[in-house]
Every structure is written in C-alpha cells, then in structure tokens.
Amino acid sequence: MAQTQPRILIIEDNREIRISAKFVLEDAGFELIEADSPATAKKILAQHKPDLILLDMNFGLDTTSGEEGLDCLRWLQQQGLDIPVVAMTAWSNTELVVKAMQLGAGDFLEKPWNNQRLIQVLQQQMRLQQLNRKNRALSQQLEKSLPQLIWQSDAMNRLMQELENVAATDANILLTGENGTGKSQLAHWIHLHSTRADQSFISVNMGAIPETLFESEMFGHKKGAFTDAREQRIGRFELAKSGSLFLDEIATIPFTQQAKLLRVLETGEFEMLGSSQTQQANVRIVSATNADFSQLITEGVFRQDLYYRLNTLEFRVPALRERREDISPLAQFFLHQHAQAYRKSDLKLSSDAIKLLEAYDWSGNIRELSHVIERAVLLGRNSMINSDSLSLSLKNKTSSIDANLSFMTLDAAELHLIQQALQACDGNKQKAADMLGITKSSLYRRLEKYGLAL
Secondary structure, three states: OOOOOOEEEEEOOOHHHHHHHHHHHHHOOOEEEEEOOHHHHHHHHOOOOOOEEEEEOOOOOOOOOOHHHHHHHHHHHHHOOOOOEEEEEOOOOHHHHHHHHHOOEEEEEEOOOOHHHHHHHHHHHHHHHHHHHHHHHHHHHHHHHOOOOOOOOHHHHHHHHHHHHHOOOOOOEEEEOOOOOOHHHHHHHHHHOOOOOOOOEEEEEHHHOOHHHHHHHHHEEOOOOOOOOOOOEEOHHHHOOOOEEEEEOHHHOOHHHHHHHHHHHHHOEEEOEOOOOEEEOOOEEEEEEOOOHHHHHHOOOOOHHHHHHHOOEEEEOOOHHHOHHHHHHHHHHHHHHHHHHOOOOOOEEOHHHHHHHHHOOOOOHHHHHHHHHHHHHHHOOOOEEOHHHHOOOOOOOOOOOOOOHHHOOHHHHHHHHHHHHHHHOOOOHHHHHHHHOOOHHHHHHHHHHOOOOO
C-alpha cells in the first residue's frame, strides 16, 4: 500500500509564489492545496484537513501589518483544528513573529525563502506534531493507568494542600524525598492540575542520560551534527512545548552540563545541536531528587545558581513510615490492582497482615509496598493473605530495637518489639519474654492478639 503524501495548504494571494512553492514541495514529496485568501482557505478546511498550513501574513488590506494573517491564526485557534501552522511574510519584524507564535504558529519564514530551509521547517513541524499527538495519546493512557493518589494522613494532607495552592502557577517546583515515595506521580498530578493540563507532560530520567548525549537529548540535534546523527531529532524541551517537563533525578546531571540547563532556565533560550537558530522554551519545570543539595553544593558537584532556579518552590514528600495511616488503604489499593492484573478475585488482607504492614519499616516506601503485595498476590494459594504470605521480617536494619518507634502507633510499636525479640532469640518465646520484661503467658496473649503463630 502506497504511503499517502503529506498535504500542505498554502494560503497566499500571490500566484507566482504559490507556483514556486508547488514546484519545490511536490519535488520533495508533498501534495499542495492552494488558497488565495483566508476566506478561500476556510472553505477548503471545511472539506479537507491538511497536514500543515503555510500561511502568508499579508493580503489585500495592506502589505506590512500582518493583521490579516493574525486574524486567520485566531480563527484557526477557535476551530481547534490541531494543524501545525508556519507563518511567512516578506515584511517580518520581531513583534509580528511573537504575535504569530502566541497565536499558535509553530515557526516563521521570510520571503523569499531558501528552498532547503522551507522543506526542513515543514518536515520538522509535521514531525513535531506527530510526536505531540503520540505523546498526548500516551499521556491519556498513562492518566487512566496511573494509580490514584491515596492518602488520609496529616502529613500528606498538608503536602497536597500546598501543591494544590501552587499547581496552577508556572513556578518551578522541586520535589525532594526518599526513593519510592511517589515523586514522579506527584509531578504528573501537578501537571494535570495546572493551566497546561491539556498540553504535553514529558518525563526524563536525568540519571539515565550519558554525559555525551545530554545536549542531544534535551535540546535535540540536526542531521549530521555529530558522527551518529543520521537524522534530525527533537529534544525534550521542544517536545514539552507549552506543557510540563519533569526532570527526575535532577541531582545526577554532570557538572559540565549544568550551565547549559541553567541558561535555558534563566533565558528560556536554547539551540538544537548543530544549529545556530535560537529557540524559545515555553515549559513548566518540575524536578525531583532524593539527594541532599546542601551537601552536593558544598562538595562543588552541583551549581548553587542552578539549584535556586529549580527550587522556586520546594516540597519534601514524606516517607511511608511517616504516614502510617496511609499504609492500609494503599495496600488495599495495590491488592485490588494486582489481583485484577493477575486475574485473581476476592482477595483479602487479614488483620494480622495489615498490622504487619503497618509496623514494617518500608525503606523502599510505596514502591516496595506495591512489590510486596504483588508478590503475595502471585504466590497466594487462597483468597486470604495473612502475615506469613507477605514474607516480611520486622528485623530492624540498623539492629536498634527502638529505631523508628516514634513513627508508630502503640499497637504497631508493640508488634514491632515482639517480632524483634523473637528474631533475636531465634523463636524462643521464654527468652523473648524475658528480653521484653513480660511473662511468657503475657507474650502468648500478645501473639494471639496479633494473629502470630503460637
């Protein structure tokens, strides 16, 4: 099956220019639709949807103001046609370019154009449009599949209230906290509650980008910019245009590359690798890290000025052990989610399983909780998941009996100490009771209370 030629609608009142464009673009594999005015173009658009619009900014009204082109751009915006537009004029000026871009034009050409530049601009705009459409589709799928944020603890109530107050602003946000606390999920939540929610949400793991590819990944590259650059690539800043850019593991950026990111944050300007054309970034930056920036700055491995650009607003995401009231509802959610994924029904967590989950240290936070529940779902042989099914040990990783007790409820702390004593005494209940300062019969009553094996 033959591939359909991309269709370009050119809106231009000069017949010679339309003929010139036709020769150039048809040779490059485009199909051209001609309109001699915005009024004619509106009739064409009622019947056809081109892949791109090449719009002249001046027609019969005058020759320099560009108002007719701007009116056409406003009309296109109102119609919501989702077609990339490249504006062109022989009388360009900075003010007109800015106005056209604000009204949705993706790029701007001066007449007479360079034929190679014309083709490159059109190809780039159509490629960017395809990527944006694909990203929106993926974002919609991701939004449906994202676990809903679940919380009832005071710590999370305070955080979510603070994030709700600032989500609609364009201020840069830095999320800090341990691994697995849900920072990337919160970043997406911020985007969905911002004024950019209908635009792209682009996420990039900064720790996964090799230093030599930093500029290419973030700003894109032209074909031939370096040895392996066999085709042009659009960078993350351009992909996130008008949307949000999430920079995960932001503290891992090599020091040699930090100045390049700082420049974009300060001026909004960047260049594609191998290009001298300056582009303007219009993105909202959300970053995340588990690192201690004060230490990194002191050690000279992270720029203080970049840190200040990133943390216009900084929020610490609490560890799961600091929000124990959320453990049970989160566990129930993951149980339902994984049961659906593995086609198991009517699964339940026993009371002793919940108590064990609430007492556990969760060094891996929410991510670890999800994995523990998933493993229990996979290995479970009946509908009831008890404490033994969770394969958790409450042995404190620091070998300190009283570590983290300040974050536990009284019952959770008691269960934690009993488990620790039994572990230390290799299951000998008399020795464990002596260690805890209680009688053996008192220990048995507590074992029965928490549903532990007698």
